[in-house]
Every structure is written in structure tokens, then in C-alpha cells.
Amino acid sequence: LIERVSPALTDLKKLEFYGQMALENDQISAARKVYDQISAIDPNNPQALRGIGFLEHLEGQNQKSVDILTRYSKTQPKDLSNDWEFYYYLGTGLQALGRSAEARPDLELSLQIIDRLQSQPSDDEETDIALRRTRARLFALLGRQKDAIAIFEDLVGKHPKDLSLRAELVDLLLQFGERVRAEEILDQR
Numbered sequence: 001l002i003e004r005v006s007p008a009l010t011d012l013k014k015l016e017f018y019g020q021m022a023l024e025n026d027q028i029s030a031a032r033k034v035y036d037q038i039s040a041i042d043p044n045n046p047q048a049l050r051g052i053g054f055l056e057h058l059e060g061q062n063q064k065s066v067d068i069l070t071r072y073s074k075t076q077p078k079d080l081s082n083d084w085e086f087y088y089y090l091g092t093g094l095q096a097l098g099r100s101a102e103a104r105p106d107l108e109l110s111l112q113i114i115d116r117l118q119s120q121p122s123d124d125e126e127t128d129i130a131l132r133r134t135r136a137r138l139f140a141l142l143g144r145q146k147d148a149i150a151i152f153e154d155l156v157g158k159h160p161k162d163l164s165l166r167a168e169l170v171d172l173l174l175q176f177g178e179r180v181r182a183e184e185i186l187d188q189r
Helices: 012-024 028-041 046-058 062-075 084-096 100-118 125-141 145-158 163-175 179-187
Strands: none
Touching: 012 028, 012 046, 028 046, 046 062, 046 084, 062 084, 084 100, 084 125, 100 125, 125 145, 125 163, 145 163, 163 179
16 A cells, blocks of 8 residues: 555655555555655655655664654654654664764663653554664663573563564574573574
């Protein structure tokens, strides 16, 4: 459905909705198409800037991502204190550019927002897993390897058939030099 958004559509609210849905459903090319369509109508559209900033990060274009997300933050009259994704993508983009000291406050703020969100009851297991996974990634980026590994071990224990969780745990263990433990995880069925 999102792939078939008419190029003639100019309703920004509808386009913003389609772009967000495409991004949330990992329809990267569709999201790019919609956000480019929005930018052609309004180059300073906050939703398009945010979405394109995320897409640039996902495509490994970290400098573009940081530039666009910084531009996005300047268009926001509202408080960004609940937008953990913004701080996550900005912080990881800065980190990838070798600007760790500059990235740290954004990564820490993303972690604080996630902690606040996780303190609220939720019945959405998929969102809970995604937040816990991101929390572990943030711990790893902030040098808190034991915390990161503990979260992934807990997730793998609760979801043993989820191979992506197992792969991420193994990758993390290898990053931190725990080859023997990584091999043990790989050997588990």
C-alpha cells in the first residue's frame, strides 16, 4: 500500500502518516520515496527531516544523518524529551563519526527516556523487546558491557528461538573479547 502512494499526493498529513508507517515497518525504499515527496513540497518539514535523518543513518550515511537530525531539532518548537529514537540516532551517528564525547549526552538521554518508558506497564511484548534491545546497545556504546550482556542474556533466556537476539548477544560477547562464552551460546540449540 505504501509503495503505491501517488506522486501527485500533496496532503502533508497523509504523506507524514505513510512515511512513518513505512519507516516503522522497515519499508526503507517506500519511506525514502514518501519523505522525498514531502521534502519536495516542504523542505523544512519536521517529520520528513526526522525520517530522512533516520534513513541516512540506516544507510550508513552518518554525517548526512547528523546534519539532518541537527536541522530537525532546530525546527522543533516542542520538547524532544520523549523522543528516544532521535537521541539514539543522533548519538550513534556522532559515535560512528568518531565524536564519542559529543555523542555521550545524546546516548545517555536516549537511555534515560527508554528507562522512563520501561518503568510504565505495557502489554506490548514486541515494543518491550525492542526497547530492551536498544537499552542493551546503548549500554554497550556507553562502555557498560556487563549491563549490555546481562540484558541480552535475559532476552535470549526468555526468547530462545529468536535467532536475531542470540546473534546480537554473540556479536556483543565477541566485541568484548568473550570468545568462549560466545561459542557456548552458538552451541546451544
